[in-house]
Amino acid sequence: MIKIATAECFTHGKIGRELHAIAQNYEGNFGCEYVENLQDYGDFDYNELSVTCSLFIPTIEAVVKILNVENPPKPDKLIKGIKVYDEAGDKKVSKIMAQAVKNLSDCDMAIGTTAGVGRGAISVITDSYEILTVTDVYADLSENNSEALFKRSQNGITKALKIILLLLNKRIDKIKSLENVEIIEK
Secondary structure: OEEEEEEEOOOOOHHHHHHHHHHHOOOHHHOOOOOOOHHHOOOOOHHHEEEEEEEEOOEHHHHHHOOOOOOOOOOOEEEOOEEEOOHHHHHHHHHHHHHHHHHHHOOOEEEEEEOOEEOOEEEEEEOOEEEEEEOOOOEEHHHOOHHHHHHHHHHHHHHHHHHHHHHHOOOHHHHHOOOOEEEEEO
16 A cells, blocks of 8 residues: 655645545546546556545644644745745745655655745655656746636646656656656655
């Protein structure tokens, strides 16, 4: 069984929810919203997948108190407690969030997402890999442009799911061919 946990900000827990629908083989209104053809990714047996938890962590307080991260990087700005970093900060914090939820849940694969100003960052951490990427959509959380924020979120969800499904199917070569992806083998 491969256990997955997420600590998500701008993706609002939707990555974890989608993975749960896949793992449980849910269909119809309760089924997948973002993934259509699982067989396109390979022959991984999704009955061997379990979502331990999927956390929505938009605030710096939640990073500290829920994820137990001591002294996270100071946000560039706070909006009602919501952490706002630039893109470089988002990359750093998404990795911190992924590692924290991995440590807390003792899962096999952890996902962290966060986005303030820029393209938004996604980290996927396993015992063998650290994968870091950004979305293909720029948005600025402080501008409160709902449409731009929605597009960035949707792009982040689909890109993260693609990477996770390729990773489960041991298709590292395909992940390497994606745009703006950094892979560190441990």
